[in-house]
Amino acid sequence: MNSILVSVLWGVLMMYAGFLTKNKRSMTALAVVGAMAVLIFNALEYMGLSLFELDTRGMLFYNPYSFIFLAVMHAALLIYFLLSGSEIEELSAAPSDHYALIFFVMSGISIIAGMKSLLMLFLGIEIISIPLYVLAGSDKSNLKSNEAALKYFLMGAFSTGLMLMGIAFLYGDSGTFYLEGINMGATEMSPLKAIGGVLILASMAFKVSAVPFHFWTPDVYDGSPTVFTSFMATIVKSAAFFAFLKLFDGAFGKIQGQWQLLLSVIAAFTLVVGNITAVFQQSMKRMLSYSSIAQAGFMVMGIVAMNLMSKQGLILYFAAYSIASLTLFAVLAKLKDHSIEALNGFAKTQPLVAGVMLISLLSLAGIPLTAGFFAKYFILVSVLKSGSMYWLPILAIICAAVSVYYYFRVIQAMYFREAGEGSAATPAFKGSFKVLMIVCAVLILALGIHPDWLMDLL
Amino acid sequence: MYAAVDNFPALLIWLPLVGALLAFFMRSEAASKNVSVFFSLLALAVVGTSLFYVENKHQALNQVSYVWLPGLESSFSFILDGLTRTLCLLTAISFPLIFLFIPVGKYKQPNAFYGLMMLTQCGLMGVFMATDALVFYLFWELALIPVYFLSSIWGGEKRIRATFKFFIYTFVGSLFMLIGIIYIYLKTSGSFNLVNFYNAALTNQEQGWLFALFFIAFAIKMPLFPFHTWQPDAYEQSPTPVTMVLSGIMVKMGLFGLLRWLIAMLPAGAKAHQSMVFILAVVGMIYASLIAIRQDNIKRLIAYSSIAHIGLMALGVFTFKQVAVTGMVMQMFTHGINVIALWMVADLIERQTGTMSMKELGGLAKKAPNLAIFMLVFAFANIALPLTNAFVGEFMIFSGVYDVSAWWAAGAGISIILSAVYTLNMVKNVFYGEVATVAQGFVDIRPMQSFVFVVLTVLIFFVGVYPGPFLSMIGETVTLIVNKLTGI
Numbered sequence: 001m002n003s004i005l006v007s008v009l010w011g012v013l014m015m016y017a018g019f020l021t022k023n024k025r026s027m028t029a030l031a032v033v034g035a036m037a038v039l040i041f042n043a044l045e046y047m048g049l050s051l052f053e054l055d056t057r058g059m060l061f062y063n064p065y066s067f068i069f070l071a072v073m074h075a076a077l078l079i080y081f082l083l084s085g086s087e088i089e090e091l092s093a094a095p096s097d098h099y100a101l102i103f104f105v106m107s108g109i110s111i112i113a114g115m116k117s118l119l120m121l122f123l124g125i126e127i128i129s130i131p132l133y134v135l136a137g138s139d140k141s142n143l144k145s146n147e148a149a150l151k152y153f154l155m156g157a158f159s160t161g162l163m164l165m166g167i168a169f170l171y172g173d174s175g176t177f178y179l180e181g182i183n184m185g186a187t188e189m190s191p192l193k194a195i196g197g198v199l200i201l202a203s204m205a206f207k208v209s210a211v212p213f214h215f216w217t218p219d220v221y222d223g224s225p226t227v228f229t230s231f232m233a234t235i236v237k238s239a240a241f242f243a244f245l246k247l248f249d250g251a252f253g254k255i256q257g258q259w260q261l262l263l264s265v266i267a268a269f270t271l272v273v274g275n276i277t278a279v280f281q282q283s284m285k286r287m288l289s290y291s292s293i294a295q296a297g298f299m300v301m302g303i304v305a306m307n308l309m310s311k312q313g314l315i316l317y318f319a320a321y322s323i324a325s326l327t328l329f330a331v332l333a334k335l336k337d338h339s340i341e342a343l344n345g346f347a348k349t350q351p352l353v354a355g356v357m358l359i360s361l362l363s364l365a366g367i368p369l370t371a372g373f374f375a376k377y378f379i380l381v382s383v384l385k386s387g388s389m390y391w392l393p394i395l396a397i398i399c400a401a402v403s404v405y406y407y408f409r410v411i412q413a414m415y416f417r418e419a420g421e422g423s424a425a426t427p428a429f430k431g432s433f434k435v436l437m438i439v440c441a442v443l444i445l446a447l448g449i450h451p452d453w454l455m456d457l458l
Numbered sequence: 459m460y461a462a463v464d465n466f467p468a469l470l471i472w473l474p475l476v477g478a479l480l481a482f483f484m485r486s487e488a489a490s491k492n493v494s495v496f497f498s499l500l501a502l503a504v505v506g507t508s509l510f511y512v513e514n515k516h517q518a519l520n521q522v523s524y525v526w527l528p529g530l531e532s533s534f535s536f537i538l539d540g541l542t543r544t545l546c547l548l549t550a551i552s553f554p555l556i557f558l559f560i561p562v563g564k565y566k567q568p569n570a571f572y573g574l575m576m577l578t579q580c581g582l583m584g585v586f587m588a589t590d591a592l593v594f595y596l597f598w599e600l601a602l603i604p605v606y607f608l609s610s611i612w613g614g615e616k617r618i619r620a621t622f623k624f625f626i627y628t629f630v631g632s633l634f635m636l637i638g639i640i641y642i643y644l645k646t647s648g649s650f651n652l653v654n655f656y657n658a659a660l661t662n663q664e665q666g667w668l669f670a671l672f673f674i675a676f677a678i679k680m681p682l683f684p685f686h687t688w689q690p691d692a693y694e695q696s697p698t699p700v701t702m703v704l705s706g707i708m709v710k711m712g713l714f715g716l717l718r719w720l721i722a723m724l725p726a727g728a729k730a731h732q733s734m735v736f737i738l739a740v741v742g743m744i745y746a747s748l749i750a751i752r753q754d755n756i757k758r759l760i761a762y763s764s765i766a767h768i769g770l771m772a773l774g775v776f777t778f779k780q781v782a783v784t785g786m787v788m789q790m791f792t793h794g795i796n797v798i799a800l801w802m803v804a805d806l807i808e809r810q811t812g813t814m815s816m817k818e819l820g821g822l823a824k825k826a827p828n829l830a831i832f833m834l835v836f837a838f839a840n841i842a843l844p845l846t847n848a849f850v851g852e853f854m855i856f857s858g859v860y861d862v863s864a865w866w867a868a869g870a871g872i873s874i875i876l877s878a879v880y881t882l883n884m885v886k887n888v889f890y891g892e893v894a895t896v897a898q899g900f901v902d903i904r905p906m907q908s909f910v911f912v913v914l915t916v917l918i919f920f921v922g923v924y925p926g927p928f929l930s931m932i933g934e935t936v937t938l939i940v941n942k943l944t945g946i
Contacts, residue, residue: 368599397633416610
């Protein structure tokens, strides 16, 4: 609960920081300190030092698993601020507002991490979503950004409606909002529960951009300012998946057999549509949007399996996917031209940044010795372990092979093609940025060589 | 994994890795080259020393296991036995020779070139020695990634497409293998160890489709017809040193996988698919030989000839007979030496004349008599003439195949006859006849190149005349593998 409190307080503090100082750099510095504070206070609570006790009637409960998840999210937030802070500064006269919104999103994520009741699920999801609508439209003079915000808002509101409807049905069926209460006793699927469950499934599928509820994703990710796309595609997406996981584990765990097939079909379509569409993208930003759908397919597979291994694997997946995407988006945000050709010859002009991007791309493609390999490995093992659905891993690896195609196109551009007319002038990267990129690369490799460092905590 | 390095397998992993890092950070080309040659020679010395420590009492030296991922029940386990020793020896001999053969100033960014080459060596050694399935998979990929970069950066005109095709093919194959590995792992008592994999309780039906998963991975790597389409393009477009590694050593990964990770692990599945593999191998051999005859480009000719030879080796594996499998391991070694030698000659010709087309070449023997003599030796070895190294292996394979069925032996024999046709045809067209215009200024081989060629020639004749020690070294391991198949 520390992390809810600290996130909210820091969000408020960031709002007032706009009055106290006009210096953008110090606002970023304050936000970085805030991210560290959330990380530290969350760790303190994990070790038993809580700032306050509040009787939530069991609606919020944090176990070690939630704490580790939150720690991964906070670490990703810290990396995000450090990598992309200067882009947030550039975006408007008062970046502190944006930082405040991001901290509010983090408080929503903290609620999600501990939710034991459908009310908390709704609250958490809404607290996450509403600031994001603003962030998506924060590039006010850009029509595409406006469109993204409107689209995101309309679709998001609609999916929230579905979720509320689903919650109502579930309440009508079991007479409780508690996940355990819904799960208890029910080994049969009643019609009310089935309707409620499907409605909630649809809204969660929307939030994690699983097919067929993914149509908003490319447009919103492409239209939003790249810095905020980065935030939405990594941290927020992981949080939505965590909610998905907690909900289906907590409320529908006993009737896994009933929804497993439906969800595996969703996973299959997400994998196929995401990967195939990504192949045809010419813009790296759009390619990464579709790749985020494709990666979501793998993560849905983890929810399909729903065993201890997949729960561990998903945390590793969040970490691997978030770090790799954050570095790629951070570089992308500094480039004016987002087409893949613009990166031609990038390895010659910026060998270090290109090297880190290479490692990130290899990780996303799931090549061994990177974190992405073990993330995918754990998901595959968990699905094979759950038995019966052998077609899903086979489909998944074929899709993983397709994903190599579009990730490696970026590598080919950077390393094997000469800089031509199409390539953009590379910006000067600051020393601190490069150092941080190296840290990210080391993290990816460390998790790829020794994933136990993270897994042992769980 | 931080224990003191006091055994052969660990050294063979660390030496190339350290060499790769050092070579990568060297400023000058000469320094990178020297570091690479030095470390690959050290690896050769280690393999050479290990040949004198084969008895059981030296087991501690030949085996190593570091705890890697206790949570995953996987450990860094390596072993040096007769089979791996042969392949490690091939790797260790080839790399220094290839390095010595590379001319100065040929490749831009030489430090990266040599670093990646050494990394490939590390990956290859790991593949051959791993006794843990996950580690095997890891090195399998690790060997692929540097080769992909080597070919894509320093390759020919159409390199990006050709090497990408190669990469996607092998990556798909290895992913299928990964699914197979995970499946068997879940059926064991919870370990990736090779012994546990051998003992996994698998029904015949499971073995059948697991066989398919592994076989695709290995067949793509070898490559076996009809999975070979990446190969001629990749060989042609890669820089020649990389082509040598690809065709000389890397294809052996697939054949080696068949022996250690397929037929011994899934004996029932292997038996059930025997005739299918026989058909693929024989069809592939004849098909590749016929295409080789029609080739005008020397590089493509060698590429297709290589497919035919690989088909014969696959045939040898699937006889499940001691003599044929031993011959096939032998052949893995000799084919590596011979094909590397052929590529070297081809590269010398291309460097000086700028063409690989046999129509444009001719009469090189008048300009370069020494090169012509070496080429004749290598060509004879490629056809497996008696007294050359390839004869021993091919003869043993054929005697095994003949035991299975004389018809298969006859089919495979056609390809051997055809190999004489295209190999000698190439020698005739390139080295004899009128001196071609492009060959007017052709110079004979230089001392360093002669040294490399002499080493290769000595190897060819030594193994051809005195294969005894090799065969006894290989035989022991092969017996263990073949015995697993006899009970089924």
